[in-house]
Amino acid sequence: MSMKKTLPLAVFTAFATLLSACGGDSSSTAPAPEPNGPSTSSQPPAAPPPTPNTPPQAPQSRDRYSFANGCYTLSSEGLFLQNTAGEAGFQLTDNVSEASAFYMKPTALGSYLLVADYQRDPGSAGVIELLGISDPAGEFLDQGGNFVGEVSYLVSGLGDTLNLVLDPIAPLGGLLRELGESLDGLGGNLGDINVQPSLGKVTKASDLAVWNLNPSDDERFTLTSQVTGLLLTANDDGLTLTSPSLESDNNRFTLTPAAQCASYPEAMLSAQVNEQGPAIYLKEVQRFRNVPGLDNDDIFGYVDAHSHISAYEFIGGRINYGDPFHKFGVDHALHDCAENHGPEGLTGLIEQVTSTPGPHATRGWPDFPYWPRNNSLQHHQSYYKWIERAHLSGLKILVNHLVHNEILCQINPQKQNDCDTMAAIEMQAEQMHRMQDYIDAQSGGPGEGWFRIVTDPSQARDVIADGKMAVILGVEASKALNCGEFLDVAECNREEIVERLDRLYAMDVRSLFPVHKFDNAFGGHLPDLSDGIGIGAVLYGGNLLETGHTVEFEECPEHDHGDTSGPLADTLQPFGIFDQLLFQIDYVGERFPATPEELAEYDPRRGTDHLCNTRGLTDLGFFLIQELTKRGMMIETDHISRKAASQILALTGERGYPVINSHGGWGGTEDLRDQVAAQGGISASFGSVRGDWVDQLTRDGNRPRADEFKVGPFGGAPFASDVNGIANLASNPGTPEQEASLYPFTSVDGRVVFDKQLTGDHAFSLYEGRGVAHYGLYPDQIADMIANSERPEEQVNDAVNQLFTSAEAYIRMWERLEAAVQ
Template sequence: MSSRQPLFLVAFLCVLGASAPAGAQAVYGYADLHSHLMAEHSFGGGWFAGKLEGPMDVAVQRCDGNFPFKSHAATRFPVVSELLGDDTGWHEGKKRGYDRRQCQYFLGIKIPGTCPQTHFEQWPMWNAIAHQQMWQGWLQQAYQNGLRVMVVSVAESNFLCSNTAPSTRRYDCDEMASIKRQISAAQGFVSRNSGWVGIATTPAQARSLIQQGKLALVLAVEVTQLFPSGDYLAQLDELRSMGVRSVQVVHHADNRFGGAAPIKELIGAANKIETITFSEQTRINDIVCRNGSGSSGTCNGDTYLNERGLTAEGDALVRAMMDRGMLVDVAHLSRKGFVNVYQIAQQRGNYPLLYSHAHMWNTIDSSVDRHEKYIKQDEIQMITNTGGMVGLRTGPEPTVQYGSAVSNSCQGSARSFAQSLMYAVDNGLKVGFGADLNGFTSQLKPRYNFFGCYSDFNQINNAGGPNDLHKKGLAHVGLLPTLMSDLQAVGTPSYYLDHLNRSAENFLQMWERSASMATVQTGNWTGWLNRDGPSGSGDWEGLSDFVLAGQTCSSPVGIECQNTSGVNWTQTGEVYTCAPTVGGICNNANQSDGYCQDYRVRFLCPMSGTFSYSASNTNSAQQNTPTHNVLLNAGQTIQLGTCSVSGASGSGDTYLRLYGPGGTQVAVNDDSCGLLTYMSFTATQSGTYQIRAGCYSSNSCSGTVAYTIQ
C-alpha cells in the first residue's frame, strides 16, 4: 500500500460511518455477490469432486480420475466428457487434490505410482469446472482476510444434470427440489460452523453477524425451471420462509416469466446433444433473436437480441419481489427483460437493481463471443439510476486497455480484471466480486506464465517467487484476498481497491433500501412457543403439537428458532433442525456434549392458502370434519370458501364453520354459491382460528377451501 492509504482509509471510514444506519457500525470489507457454496449437491450430486466440509485431507482429497469407473465429472456420452474440460472425463495426471496415499512396498521395494505426490498440483485450478473450489478451510481463509458478505446462489440445471452419467447421480434432476435440498444443506453447514458464519435474512442480521466477527451468507436462487407450475406467489413465499432473499427471474432459457440472455456455448451444447439423442431436451436453443427491423438472426448480444422480455407473470413476480423487499437480481435476463424490470423499478421510486455476476461489454475484447449478459452503457445507467450494484465476474476473458494505470500485458489475469474494475467504477457503478465459483465456469488465469505473460513471469521471480494465485489463477475462494493484493501489485490505484473494500457496506445499504420499500405483509407471526425442555431425548418443539393445541396455523410459511436466552439457533453451535413444516428439533444424541439447550419457536402463518378435503356424514360440518388452523390478528378479515376465492372449488353440497381461539363458533355458511360455500369474517381478537370443512347433513362432498387474510 502507498503511504497515503491509511489516511485515506480513516477519512473513508468516517464517510461510511455517516451513511450506515443509526447505531450501526459501517462494514469494511468486500462482498462476493454470486458463488455456489452448495454445488456438490447440484447436477444430480455427482458432478463435483470434493466436499464443502471436513478435514482437508478428506474433503478435497485426490480424486480417482474416473478410473476404473465413472465417479464424477462424467457425462452420459462416451467422448463428450473428455472434451468438456481439463478436469472432466478421464483426467489422468490432473486429479491431485490432497494426496492421502502412503507408499506401498513389495519385498521392501517401493511400488511405482503408489506414493503421494505434491498436494493440489493440478486441482483446483483456474479452469476447473468439476472440482471443489469452496472447501470450508478456503472459505474461512477468505473471511479472515476481508470477505464479509457472500451471496450464496443455490443453482441447478436440469439440462446439465440429465446429461451427467446416471451412475454418478445421487439425486434426481428436478430443479426446485434441488434448490430446497441445497438450502437445507446450507442451513446445516451454518449450524455446524456457527462460530464464524451465519445466514442473514435481514440486513440488520447481516450487520450483527459481521460485528460478531462472522461471515454473513445471503441465500439466492438461480434456476431455469423456476416455479414451473402452480401458484408462483405462494412458492415465492415458501422460498422466503426458507431464508431466500433474492431470486433470478430466468437462467439459461426462456421460462414462464421471461426471456433469457442467450449464451452461444450453451446453445451449441444443446444443439449437439439434441442431435445425438434425436430428442428435444431443453429450451436453451429455442430462443429467437431479432434485429431492430424484426428480422431473425444469430443471437449476438448487440444487433440481434432475444425478442422476449418479461411475460405478464414475470411482471407480477418482479412486483411481488419488490412488495416483499427482496433483492431483485437481473442477471441472465434478456436485454428486453432488463428494460422491463427497470421500468417497474422506476415506477417503484427507483427500486435498487442487483446484477450479481456480469462483464462490462465495453471492456471485454471484441474477439470474445459477447452476449446479452455483458452489460452495456445504457444498462450501467439503469443500475446506477436505481442505486443498484454489480458483481464483476472474475473470468478469463481478454479485455481492452483502459487508461494507463495498469498495463494489460497478461490477458485473462488480474491485469484484465483491473481494466473492467476501473471502467465500472469510473462509470458510477458500485461493484463487488461476482466470482461464480463452482459455477461450471473458468476463473482468472495465472500471471506466472513464461509464454503468455513473460514480463510478469520475470517480475514475480525477482520478487521472491510465485504464490498460488500466480501459479493457479483464481483456483478457489481462499484466493480472493490474494487477488485483492495482486490487484494492488499490478498497479491498480487505491481508489478502485477501496471501492471493492466498501462493497460489503454498499451491498448492505442497497439491501436496507430494498427492505424499506416493501409494501406487503407476508404473514402473521405467532408468539414464542415452548412446549418442551431438553430432558429426555432432547428438545422437541414440533409443529404438529402446536397445531393440535390450537397455538399455530396448519401450514406455516416461516419459522424462527432461538434458545430461551434469545440466541438464534444458527449461533448456538448445536446440531438443530428448524423448518416451518416440522418445527424445531434438537436431539441430545447429536450434540458434542450430549445435551441440548432449551429452545423456543414462533411460526409465520400465511395471508392466503388452500387445503383440500373429502368427507361424508359430517352433520353439516359438526363431526368427522377435516380442520385447518389459521392465525388472525384483531381487525383482520378472512374470506374463505369452496367458491368466490381464487383457488377454491367444490363438488357436492359443501359446508364450512369457523371457530375462534376459545373454541366458539364465529361464522358459518352453507349455500352461498349454489351448493358451494363462501363467508367473510373480521376478527375481534387475535389468535388461532379453526376452519372446519364438511358437507350438508350426512351427504358426501369434496372440495378445495381457499382463504385470504387482509
C-alpha cells in the same frame, strides 16, 4: 442381498430405535475446521500442530460444544481411558500419568471423534486411531464412512459387551447374546469372516466412531455412540456399552484439559492475524481515515456477489467433485475425484469438453497434483477453510446462489440427487444451514462460527460488527420455482408461484433470478454468445428440449447493444419464419469452428453479436416481480433477455426498488448495467487479474449514480467469483520466479499477513500455473493486482477503494430495497 438382511430382526430393530432416540444432537452432517482457532502461522505445518506442552486452561463454559478441537483426558470414577500400543485397543487405568489425551474433533454440533493418535508423513494420507466400534467385515459402512447397516444387527453383534442388568428390558440381553453366538456360525458359512463388531480402536473416521457428548451432572458428561445410542461405560470389567436407561456414575465422564494431543487433518489458513483482528469499519483502515463523506459506522470489506459453494449438489450431485465441508474433515471432502469422474477422470464429461481434455490425476488430499485449478470446472474450489482465508482478507458478504438446471440434470448420466428444481434448491439450502452448523461446531457452539446466513440488512450489519461474514442465499435456476414452459404453455400458475416463493423464503432465500439460461414461464433468456463447441451449444440444444422451441431472435436496437432507455418491447420487431431460420443458422454456426481463412469470404455465417431474444416478461413474469417486491426479495437481472430486463427496470424504478446485476456481461449491455446503478442497484463483474481487474472495478464503482447511492465518494464495486458455477476462476500471468516478490504479503487493512496457502502437502501459489486455483487465493489475487497491474497508481487506489467499500454499498442497497416495501 446379504443373508443378514433376511433375518427376522423386527424386535431388535424396535429396540435399537429406542436406544438411538436417546442419542445427542445429530442434526448436522458435514465437515471440519482448524484446531484451536485460526492459524497464526504464516508457514504452518502440513497438519495442525499438537497442543502446546503446557496444559491449557479449562473452558469457562462447560457446555457440550466448548470442547471443540481441544485436548482432554477422559475419566470416570477414578478410571482413565488409555490408548494401548498396536491394535490392542483401549483400556482403563487408575494412574493419571498413564491416561491418554484425546483430540475432540467435532463432526456436528455436540458430536465428536475421539482422536487418540494421528500421524502423517509428507505424501501420505496419514494413520489415525479413534475410539469407536469396529466393522471387521465391512458390513455397516459405505466408502464414505456413513452407516448403512441395520442398527439391530450392529447392536446384536455387540451383545457380549452390553451391560443390561436390571434394565427394564433385560430379557433382550439374553436374546442379543444368543443372536451374537448364532452369527458366529453364520460367519463360518460365509467364509470364516468375523462379522461381529467390537468396541475399541478403529483406524478410519466413520459414523461408528462418532460420539454424542451430553451433560449429565456435576459438570460430567455422557458419551453416546451415535449409531447405537448406547453409553460408553467404565467399570471393573473394562470399557463397555450400556443402555441409556442404566445411566450411572460409571458412564459419566470428566473431561480434563491435557497436553501433547494428537491433531487432525485440516487445510490451513496460512495467515497471521494481529491481536485486533481484521478491520470491521472503514475508520479503522489508514487509507480511509481522511476521506470526506465516510461515516464511522461504514463497513470495511468486499462482496462476492455471485458464488455457488453449494454446487457440489447440483445437476444430480455428481458433476462437481468435492465438498465445501465434510463431517470427517478435509481428507474426505477433497479426496479423489475418481469417485465421481472415473479412472483418470475420463467420465467427467464437462471437464473433458470445457477444460483440458484427456486423463488427469484424480487424487486430491494430500498433494493435489492436478486439481483444484482455475479452469478445472468439475472440481470443488470453495472448501470452507479456503473461504475463511478470504474472509480474513476483508470478505464481509458472500452471496451464495443455490443453482440448478433440470434438463441438464435429466440428460446427465452421473447423478444421485432429484432433478426436480424445487427439491434440488431446497436440498442445497438445507446443506448451507448444515454448513453453518458445522462451522459453529468447530467454533464452540451455535452462533459462534464466522459463517452466518442472514435474512435482512440489519442482521447483516450485526453479523459483520461481530467480526463474522454475512452469507446471503439466492436462487439461480433455469426453471425457477418449477415454472418452465413448453410450446408457450406455462407449467405453473399464480397460486403455485406464491406457495413456492413462501417455501424458499422460509428457508432464508432472499434473492432470485427470474430467468437463467433457458426461456421459462416468466420470460426469455439472454442467449449465450460464446464461440466454439461448448456450453453455449449445449444450452442452445437444452432450450429446445426444455421449451419445445428454439431461441427466437430479432435484431437488437441499433445493432450495437446500445440504447435501452425505453421499453425494448416498443423498439424490437420479430422476424418472419425465413429470417428466423437464417438467424438460427447464424447462431448455431457461431458455436462451431471458424471457416478456414482461405474460404472465409464464402462463409454464409454473419455473426450473432447483434441478435436479441424476442421474449420479454410474460404475465406470470410481471406477477413474479410484484411478489418479489412484496417480500423485499432481491431481483437479479442477469441472464434475462434485454427486453425483459428493461421491463423489470421500468417497474422497479417507479417504486425506488433497486435491482442487481451480479456477474458482469450476463447483465446485458453496458447501458443496462448503468441503469441498474443509476437506480441505486448493484453492478458487479467477474473477478479478474491485474490491469483488467482494476479496469472493471473502477468502471463498476464509477457508474453514474446519485450521491445518495454512494459511500462517500465511492460507488462500491463488488466482484463475482461464480465459483463452482461451471465457470473459470481468474488466471494469473505470474511466473514462479515472482513468488518471492509477493509472499508473504499484508492485507489491505494491514492486520493480516498471508503466505502461500497450505492444504495437505500442497502450498498453493498464484504463480504455479493454476491461477486462482481455489477460493482461498482471492487475497493473493488482490495483492497481485495492487502490485502488478501496471495501471496508474491513482487508478489502482481507486479500484481498491471501490472494492473495499462494496460491503457498505451492498447493505445500503438492501436497506433501500427494504424501505421501498414499506
